[in-house]
Amino acid sequence: MRYGSVTAVDNVSFTVEAGKLVTLLGPSGCGKTTTLRMIAGLEIASDGQILIGGQDVTRLSAADRDVSMVFQSYALFPHMSVLENAAYGPTVKGLGKEKSREMALDKLALVGLKGFENRYPSELSGGQQQRVAVARALVLEPQVLLFDEPLSNLDAKLRRRVREEIRELQQDLNLTVAYVTHDQEEALAVSDKIIVMSNAKIAQQGAPRALYEEPANAFVADFIGDANLIDVTVTAVVDGRADVAIGPASVSLPARGLGPGPAKVAIRPESLLLSGQVGQSSLPGTISKCAYLGNHLDIMVETPVGELFVIQYGHHAMLEPGTPVSLSFAGSGVTLIPPA
Template sequence: MSDTVISSKAAPVRFEGVSKVFGKDVIAVDNIDLHVQAGRLVTLLGPSGCGKTTTLRMIAGLEMASSGRILIGDRDVTRLPATDRDVSMVFQSYALFPHMSVLENVMYGLAFSGFAKEEARNRALTGLELVGLKGFDTRLPSELSGGQQQRVAVARALVLEPQVLLFDEPLSNLDAKLRRQVREDIRAIQQDLGLTVVYVTHDQEEALAVSDEIVVMRNAAIAQIGTPRALYDAPNDRFVADFIGEANLIACEIVSVAGELATIEIENYQHTLPARGLPPGPATLAVRPSRILTGGATGVEATVDKATYVGVRMEYTLTGAFGQVFAVEDNVDTPFEIGTTLRMSFAEKGPVLLPNAP
């Protein structure tokens, strides 16, 4: 863990065998165990319908667990309503009152929490300063950009000084440039204040950029938990490899294992990499697009089916007996032409062996 100072209000969150069933047989979350450490930003990541938003809503008390226990700090909150949990939530929509000023919007929750008007005003002004909106207090939401409106929503949640701050797809309404800026703002605020944050997104790049830890979810269960780098470099299975950072999945044969290293073969081309406990036999190789090398003297024969210039790099679709892969190259000055036959190999580091299972 970094040297970030943890807020005295920040609390851990723990799920113990938690399930959520809608109706008689729709399982939204299936018996998950999860521990979010105090002062950490943990992202729930996965495709639509995987259970990530339901998990977030159970922390907030907007959905009640069907079984299991949910603890915030040392307190069992499983059956407590949302109003009795010390959490704040930032939603996908900013949910700002258009007729209220920025300051009034940020003060709104404080007034309901029983703060005197002057204290609420001072807290709200401090909150606006924390999110970089000092001097914006008299403006209306319509006078702000999308990114500024989202920061007002963050300030409104922060001023309540919750034990846990929750984000539900907070950047989905912003354009690409603003998404990058606001996610950096959220991460900086979380680290500066030492907050416990649980963050939901389906965007892999967003999750990699903001998280201390990522919980990858699939089919109402947890597929893998790890740091961004651990998930990117060492996925457990095909789903995680493909979902985190777009991996090419190529069938291969492990021809030998010596200690912790395996030698694989694809069409007479051999490559050595960590065995990850797998024995000789059929396996799957996960290779990131940037770890595919093209144009060398050795490798697997491939044909360039597509070549796309995207400014800072070239993107290629390569086809061969192994199937089809997506590769990227920094060389934009002398790109390969469509129809070119070349040799495709792999970088020394990066490719990962996975069990040969769906």
């Protein structure tokens, strides 16, 4: 997708399998919403092809594509009741008042809004408005359902509940969904596949766990969850395993195609384990900050390889700045990053 000399979506290619939820994830301005709007037909691709169910829809208008979109703002009509909002699609398509009403009632029951038909959007909570928007999108039973940042208007607690509802609905109804968000936790929670975008291109795509545990580059490692990115040296590689020097500590990691020499390693904060014992595979350190966050502590530790972020789950005592500690590495969450 080009706007004059600016390429907003650059040679992006992916497949959403029927019955799966695929998330486009990335920071603001990376091209994810533009990609979604191209699928919807709200933007016409400058180049390339868009196929839905094997049919080329690249040049078709939004009305001629078998897709429905749930917008960030829900875009509900404030002067219409819940039932009228849900029945809007079939009414406009000329399916008759009775048929439209029947289809809308069916989908409202499906999203748990039976009994709310005569209310107006202003009389609903954010989560209920979200479900009206989903019912309205589902009423014509589209081949593909599109979500654009659907939870960004909700508070944190409601966001978790509604994302669970969306995932449940998608799985129960076997819906094919393309979903856009900039929230990594949301993407990890709802997706069958995540496509991480950066600067109008795909940085990496795959299952949530694969992206978290085996990021393709430093951008993905840092964007999906927190990661300490450290310059290290691969001292030897034997049978696909690399001996890695992390400051004075030495660890063995999957080589991921790297040979001996300088490299980077991504360490998840929960994969750094605090103890008082210093050994060959541990880093000496000093506590610089410690914050209590209810179910865990956020800790900053000054080490020979720089300041590292550590998360300690469970009810541990607060650690005073200046306390000497030793950091060892968990069996997972420590990954070599292929060079850019």
